[in-house]
Amino acid sequence: MKEESGKITLKDVARMAGVSRGTVDRVIHNRGEISKKSHDDVMRVIKEIGYKPNIYASILAHGKGRVLALLLPNFRKGEYWEMADRGANQAVGYARTFNVDIEKILYDQYDIESFRNACTRLLELSPSAVVLAPVFRHETAILTATLRERGIPYSYVDTRLEEDGYLTFYGMPMYKSGSLCAELLFDSISSVPESSCRMKVALVRIERDRQRKTDPTRTRREGFMDYMAEHYPDVEIRSVFINPHDPWGIESTLADFFKANPGITHVAMFNSRVHLIAPALEAICGGDMPRVVGFDNLDDNLSALRRGAIKYLITQHTDEQTRLAINSLVDYLALNKEPERRDNYLHMDILSRSNVDDY
Numbered sequence: 395m396k397e398e399s400g401k402i403t404l405k406d407v408a409r410m411a412g413v414s415r416g417t418v419d420r421v422i423h424n425r426g427e428i429s430k431k432s433h434d435d436v437m438r439v440i441k442e443i444g445y446k447p448n449i450y451a452s453i454l455a456h457g458k459g460r461v462l463a464l465l466l467p468n469f470r471k472g473e474y475w476e477m478a479d480r481g482a483n484q485a486v487g488y489a490r491t492f493n494v495d496i497e498k499i500l501y502d503q504y505d506i507e508s509f510r511n512a513c514t515r516l517l518e519l520s521p522s523a524v525v526l527a528p529v530f531r532h533e534t535a536i537l538t539a540t541l542r543e544r545g546i547p548y549s550y551v552d553t554r555l556e557e558d559g560y561l562t563f564y565g566m567p568m569y570k571s572g573s574l575c576a577e578l579l580f581d582s583i584s585s586v587p588e589s590s591c592r593m594k595v596a597l598v599r600i601e602r603d604r605q606r607k608t609d610p611t612r613t614r615r616e617g618f619m620d621y622m623a624e625h626y627p628d629v630e631i632r633s634v635f636i637n638p639h640d641p642w643g644i645e646s647t648l649a650d651f652f653k654a655n656p657g658i659t660h661v662a663m664f665n666s667r668v669h670l671i672a673p674a675l676e677a678i679c680g681g682d683m684p685r686v687v688g689f690d691n692l693d694d695n696l697s698a699l700r701r702g703a704i705k706y707l708i709t710q711h712t713d714e715q716t717r718l719a720i721n722s723l724v725d726y727l728a729l730n731k732e733p734e735r736r737d738n739y740l741h742m743d744i745l746s747r748s749n750v751d752d753y
Contacts, residue, residue: 461497461519462494463516463525465501466499467503469500474692477713482496485724492729504602506608549722550565562735562738563737564719565710565740569616572619574617574742575662575689576621576625578705578744579662593626594658595662596651597633598661614664632655649678658684686703691745
């Protein structure tokens with residue numbers, strides 16, 4: 395329903411909802427105490443008449459535009475960071491409501507110099523706020539120290555530096571996700587203590603920068619190792635590194651590893667690239683596949699899950715993480731709205747062949 399007398403005003407919403415203008419204002423800006431009935435009445439009217447409040451119109455009329463910098467690894471179609479980029483695109487409309495533009499700065503996650511150059515470009519931009527993923531921890535700490543000196547608020551997505559002055563973090567609880575990975579990997583193990591002595595685990599890791607400066611899944615791996623030490627201390631755990639840019643070499647690397655470490659029964663991979671090893675494991679192991687647990691709902695990962703090359707995927711809502719991180723900074727800049735929580739852990743989902751088609 396639309397009012398016929400022209401532009402809908404806050405006063406019209408208050409009249410139709412049977413509340414005061416102040417109550418409508420508090421509902422729109424999510425502040426102050428409001429009864430559930432008043433909140434629901436106001437929201438019902440807003441939905442019915444399509445009211446779009448011009449929140450803090452003076453910001454648009456008199457305030458200069460702001461720039462929010464998004465610092466993320468670059469990506470190809472179908473890769474993990476494409477989902478984060480998708481979330482940023484979803485936040486564009488909300489940001490523009492408050493005259494905030496999103497500037498994306500991408501870098502090569504396998505090249506520390508690329509990250510340093512991206513940080514230089516970011517600081518030259520003089521943004522009002524920053525959203526970033528700390529792939530290179532030491533260099534990220536240098537960047538965020540400069541941001542704090544300049545009074546620029548910033549938020550983390552995916553992972554975070556724990557002892558740091560960030561405004562908000564949106565992501566999966568990394569340590570717990572590692573523990574969950576170990577629990578899923580061994581959820582069918584016999585309760586007989588001697589059975590764990592026959593288990594061998596391969597941790598497949600990614601070769602990253604040549605200087606070995608980056609290890610974004612470190613906290614997840616720590617959660618995994620601590621769980622194993624507590625519950626299955628006799629299980630043998632070995633690591634193997636693969637080059638994600640050399641698909642032909644992955645099979646030979648894993649074949650050599652399995653030959654040197656016979657009897658591997660379980661495989662875990664802590665990043666989003668488990669699809670890279672699925673075809674190699676199928677070729678090497680045939681019908682005697684190890685139990686495999688990986689992370690993230692990339693299309694290639696889901697395909698490997700459907701055909702049984704992967705037992706479980708632990709997934710997260712990466713696009714939602716990025717969208718919420720950006721929105722929290724926009725609210726902070728435009729509305730002086732402090733975030734309700736500093737650390738915002740989005741839920742983890744467990745996918746198997748039984749439920750993947752309903753996800």
